[in-house]
Amino acid sequence: xxxxxxxxxxxxxxxxxxxxxLALLDGRAWTAGELARHAGIAPxxxxxHVTLLVDGGVLADxxxxxxxxxxxxxxxxxxxxxxxxxxxxxxxxxxxxxxLREVTRAKAIARARTCYDHLAGRLGVAITGAMLQRRLLTxxxxxxxxxxxVWLSGLDIDVAALDKAKRPFxxxxxxxxxxxxxLAGAAxxxxxxxxxxxxxxxxxxxxxxxxxxxxxxxxxxxxxxxxEKQWS
Amino acid sequence: xxxxxxxxxxxxxxxxxxxxxLALLDGRAWTAGELARHAGIAPxxxxxHVTLLVDGGVLADxxxxxxxxxxxxxxxxxxxxxxxxxxxxxxxxxxxxxxLREVTRAKAIARARTCYDHLAGRLGVAITGAMLQRRLLTxxxxxxxxxxxVWLSGLDIDVAALDKAKRPFxxxxxxxxxxxxxLAGAAxxxxxxxxxxxxxxxxxxxxxxxxxxxxxxxxxxxxxxxxEKQWS
DNA sequence: GCCACATTTCGGTGCCGGGCGAAACGTGGC
DNA sequence: GCCACGTTTCGCCCGGCACCGAAATGTGGC
Numbered sequence: 001x002x003x004x005x006x007x008x009x010x011x012x013x014x015x016x017x018x019x020x021x022l023a024l025l026d027g028r029a030w031t032a033g034e035l036a037r038h039a040g041i042a043p044x045x046x047x048x049h050v051t052l053l054v055d056g057g058v059l060a061d062x063x064x065x066x067x068x069x070x071x072x073x074x075x076x077x078x079x080x081x082x083x084x085x086x087x088x089x090x091x092x093x094x095x096x097x098x099x100l101r102e103v104t105r106a107k108a109i110a111r112a113r114t115c116y117d118h119l120a121g122r123l124g125v126a127i128t129g130a131m132l133q134r135r136l137l138t139x140x141x142x143x144x145x146x147x148x149x150v151w152l153s154g155l156d157i158d159v160a161a162l163d164k165a166k167r168p169f170x171x172x173x174x175x176x177x178x179x180x181x182x183l184a185g186a187a188x189x190x191x192x193x194x195x196x197x198x199x200x201x202x203x204x205x206x207x208x209x210x211x212x213x214x215x216x217x218x219x220x221x222x223x224x225x226x227x228e229k230q231w232s
Numbered sequence: 233x234x235x236x237x238x239x240x241x242x243x244x245x246x247x248x249x250x251x252x253x254l255a256l257l258d259g260r261a262w263t264a265g266e267l268a269r270h271a272g273i274a275p276x277x278x279x280x281h282v283t284l285l286v287d288g289g290v291l292a293d294x295x296x297x298x299x300x301x302x303x304x305x306x307x308x309x310x311x312x313x314x315x316x317x318x319x320x321x322x323x324x325x326x327x328x329x330x331x332l333r334e335v336t337r338a339k340a341i342a343r344a345r346t347c348y349d350h351l352a353g354r355l356g357v358a359i360t361g362a363m364l365q366r367r368l369l370t371x372x373x374x375x376x377x378x379x380x381x382v383w384l385s386g387l388d389i390d391v392a393a394l395d396k397a398k399r400p401f402x403x404x405x406x407x408x409x410x411x412x413x414x415l416a417g418a419a420x421x422x423x424x425x426x427x428x429x430x431x432x433x434x435x436x437x438x439x440x441x442x443x444x445x446x447x448x449x450x451x452x453x454x455x456x457x458x459x460e461k462q463w464s
Numbered sequence: 465g466c467c468a469c470a471t472t473t474c475g476g477t478g479c480c481g482g483g484c485g486a487a488a489c490g491t492g493g494c
Numbered sequence: 495g496c497c498a499c500g501t502t503t504c505g506c507c508c509g510g511c512a513c514c515g516a517a518a519t520g521t522g523g524c
Contacts, residue, residue, distance in 0.1 A: 005250040010245035012245075015234070018241065
């Protein structure tokens, strides 16, 4: 008797594959080789893992020349993995970061990062909080108010187009470091995308961590009344 | 290098353990022996699995005499497993039910069932739909309107007490058979509990399937304008 | 054409973990 | 006290799978 749940869980049950998925939560596409180096395993082994994950519907791949780029299959899968990871971290006794480099990295990630396709960390939670406070978002379910929709439009976000998409317009995503929900879904992704293209935030190094630029600081203050203290 | 995500996923990655968790999604406590029979494995093997799941934080156990009752650790874990299961079913090619008994069972489950602690199936989705239509619930996030809160109070549900609880007041839960969200969270659980104690619904046999009683039919019509056709 | 490099295929190895049954343990009923 | 029964412990077997390295394949650059 085959149990689909067990099959899917089994794909995430291997340390190397889990490391792949967590890395891919940054929302970008990685090559198989990058994932291999990241997880510290041989390229041949990583290749087999990637094939399993793609066949299992967890990842989607795209071949470009001699590279095989791979990303999470879709936002729902990203949300699912993120939720599982949050829950799992909560259960495990977490080893605190050790050494100067690790601590710096951990701090940067806790401050501001991408969570697949939207902003997370203290920054993401602060933005969400400000949106709730200003009544752009409402209630526990994160539904946009009329004022919120106007605000999105003011950022050149095509609200009508987003609403037509299959994925939920606004969704809660449990923050891994803050343990509080932040804005996700189509609107969260659009907001993040705008933040990058307007250079309010930029990536630090190769990971999920991002830095708020000086322009970003001004923009968040002007748009949401956010003070730097709330996220840095 | 230990990866918490892999550890948690690993607990769900075994067919027997997955079967346990799916069975426990009915929200009740099962004994270790019942789970063993359900999964078709030896009691000794089941005992070991239960221990793993309890130690891993997926299940909570409670010993009563010579029995070991076990349930899902909490509503969040139930929601996580349900989401994983829905996603997994979507990926796998599902074997259609075979034989008269299986078909009858499948139909009953699709019609109305419990999903951990709230109502699901066509009934659950129909109730949610009626609540949305009557503006008791709002938007994509399932936030209760003022009218909705009044309506809950009218059913002897202590809204203030529910709101103080840690778990989300209202939450979406993706329906396994309907592939559409239905009401979950503290309010969904309270509603389900009322439906049972008022005998609007009753369990069929030993599984998660429930039947709407004649009183239930009248009550759903009176309370929400639901027609029997919408869920049967 | 030839080299460099990313990826995949293939064999082989070692280990982890699920399975069982037998026996021990603990609790409740008589 | 004794038996019945649910549960657990233990020892053992076996299959599956993560891993590697070597070689093959495929692609881009020169």
